[in-house]
Amino acid sequence: MKLYIKNMVCSRCTMVVKAKLTDEGLRPLSVNLGEVEIEEDLSKDQLVQLDTSLKSLGFELIDDKKSQTIEKIKNTIVTLVHHTAHDIKTNLSSFITSQIHQDYNYLSNLFSEVEGTTIEKYFISQRIERVKELIVYDELTLSEIADQLGYSSVAYLSNQFKKVTGFTPSYFKSLKEHKRKNIEEL
Numbered sequence: 001m002k003l004y005i006k007n008m009v010c011s012r013c014t015m016v017v018k019a020k021l022t023d024e025g026l027r028p029l030s031v032n033l034g035e036v037e038i039e040e041d042l043s044k045d046q047l048v049q050l051d052t053s054l055k056s057l058g059f060e061l062i063d064d065k066k067s068q069t070i071e072k073i074k075n076t077i078v079t080l081v082h083h084t085a086h087d088i089k090t091n092l093s094s095f096i097t098s099q100i101h102q103d104y105n106y107l108s109n110l111f112s113e114v115e116g117t118t119i120e121k122y123f124i125s126q127r128i129e130r131v132k133e134l135i136v137y138d139e140l141t142l143s144e145i146a147d148q149l150g151y152s153s154v155a156y157l158s159n160q161f162k163k164v165t166g167f168t169p170s171y172f173k174s175l176k177e178h179k180r181k182n183i184e185e186l
Contacts (some may be wrong), residue, residue, distance in 0.1 A: 001037070001040060003038065004036075004061070005059050005061060006034070006060040006061075006067070007059050009074075017057075017059060020053055020057060024050060026050075047061065070110065072100050073111055076096055076100060078126060081123070081129075081149070082130055088127075088150030093108075093119075124164065127160075128161055142154050142169055142170075157169070
């Protein structure tokens, strides 16, 4: 039986969901972002119980096709930006179409209708979150971050970063240095 689960966005999410399924006595065949396949067919009562268990962890079963499609789009973008070495310079619409196997215009309209934003804006917000993460790690230069995330230039990354966050990347970097305190200072 295939189940679709909302809010699975990272490898830790898959580990947590897999552990929860095992705790519930289920045998997962595969656990991927937003999708789980289990050996058993579950009754409605079992599905309700599983949904309640998952909700306690911040996840949720998805039962309607539109929501499943939206979650697939989100997971495809999150995977592209945060978890793979795909060339982010690739055409986003072509990439999503190749992963989901549906017409991009349909997907775009559905996403905008349900989420209140466009796929492109969602993609930009995910890229900016990844830029923030990489800035905080302080292992790459801004030029290397721009290249890794498929920006044509540091200036373009900086402009988009400022448009989304209200800060320049360098100002954001200076903020993060002042956010944390040593345990002795608390």
